[in-house]
Amino acid sequence: MNTAPPNSIDETPAGEPPEEKRSLNFIEQIIEDDLQAGKWGGRVHTRFPPEPNGYLHIGHAKSICLNFGLAESYNGAYNLRFDDTNPTKEEQEFVDSIKEDVRWIGFDWKEREFFASDYFDQLYDWAVQLINVGKAYVCDLDGEQIREYRGTLTEPGKDSPFRDRSVEENLDLFERMCGGEFPDGSHTLRAKIDMASSNLNLRDPVMYRILKAHHHRTGDKWCIYPMYDYAHGQSDSLEKVTHSICTLEFENHRPLYDWFCESLEIHHPRQIEFSRLNLTYTVMSKRRLLELVKDGHVNGWDDPRMPTISGLRRRGYTPGSVREFCRRVGVTKFDGVTDIVQLENALREDLNERAPRVMGVLRPLKVVIENYPEGQSEELEAVNNPQDEAAGTRKVPFSREIYIEQTDFMEDAPKKFFRLSVGREVRLRYAYFVTCTEVIKDDGGEVIELRCTYDPETKGGNAPDGRKVKGTIHWVSAEHALTAEVRLYDHLFSKEDPDDVEEDRDWLENLNPNSLETLADCKLEPSLAHAEVGIGYQFERTGYFCLDKDTQPDKPVFNRAVSLRDTWAKKK
């Protein structure tokens, strides 16, 4: 700490006022208070505990950034732990995708990769210990009966008839449960707490159930598996976690979390709950995302319209934008809904700094420049990124026939329309001023071609006589153009709240039928032939795009990650 390098950002320049103390979220407050009070020996140790039963989504990203970010900023450690206690739902594919996604977001958990299934032996021993002190018992009630005995929200439950079995009998039964002697569902091991508790989680919760299922890591070794409540806190404890951060729905489980740690007299992390992320125009539950995938409403977990990490990545989101977004949404216990434009803006901001600029015409309209010599072409210099001089320049070919955007021409243009119309002059970006002289239509009256003249004196985009044009439009030389498919995405749901449906109707009815628009005949500048997956490009005046994995050698496919802000579109 006191050996900071000369350029350390920790150094406050002399004479400058000390940096104002950053405001802390409520979890940071707790941590600082703990540190202040000398708890945990000054350690901060967190974990991210996904269940490998689906792909990670942007809500998980919030949790990852919170948990791992906290550990990083307090110089602590963080674990990635798979909560794999239910073999009927979990798969190796999900383990792999989760690791890939966490890495992509930008965190390295190094050797601290764990599985709840690593602790099955220890958990078993602890269960025996609880039986021995009379705090757990084997119950023969079936699922239905357990539910009946549990009581309701307003009425207390009643004790299981098996609650007072002897320690010996419990030990014997539990061992035989584990030995595979009983069929699935015939017995459970339950904690003996309080069937009259106002917190239903404390009404003798099930610790172990019999499940003769193959586990993706332990194989067929076990036929009993621990429940979340019995496995989670103890896993935290074994890993010497200090702050166990989870979402609000586990708040009512905290007394149980505490009960197990106290009863077992083991290291007792502090559970802290925060509100999960909700986004407008999207759903975030794993159950629903799974349904979208399974029923083919989207094309897989990494469909660019999905709020999954893999979907965002494929869509063109950057790790930095995801992290910045998570920082901006903050951390509270209030269950709100974040406007999805926050996410989009984080991306725009990030890509504005780094994305190479190119020209691409999404809906081409052919333009013939009549006074430009036939067969001639030339290379014009274009700036790669006005935000970053070091990005340099490139050459863009120009010729007699070019494509411009259909929306950049209007026949009966209002005065405020700064683009092309008959008799109006605009600048072709980095090229020449052109004036539209004639409109050519097909039999149906559709505009299919424009005739223009150019001013050779304006090469590069400036007029020597100092005359100005109000509009600058992008273009692509027809002869040199790369033809590509471009996929435009809109919100997956047409309602801000997908659950906003009539009585008895389904959230799926709010799926936006226009969430994907495929443009098959887009014209891109030739430099894009060397585009790489994973790099965001700005198609000037249009948006940010990236090469999709569906690209074929003869057919490039681009995704629009997000459009550019368009105040003109708003005015219309």
Add this chain to the structure above:
RNA sequence: UGCCCCUUAGUGUAACGGCAGCACGACUGACUCUGAAUCAGUUAGUCUAGGUUCAAAUCCUAGAGGGGCAACCA
């Protein structure tokens, strides 16, 4: 009908008993070889009612509104 949690501009958040700030959005305007970016400005808030206090978004009580909880899911 029980228990637990929550409530600050449109949205997300800050304030730690002492001047209600910030970000995003929206709206103006400036600038511009991207109607982008940038810059300047405007807009708008403490759920309600009592109480404690010199002083309350903050503490107390009650109410309203929202969320969670009755898987051998996590």
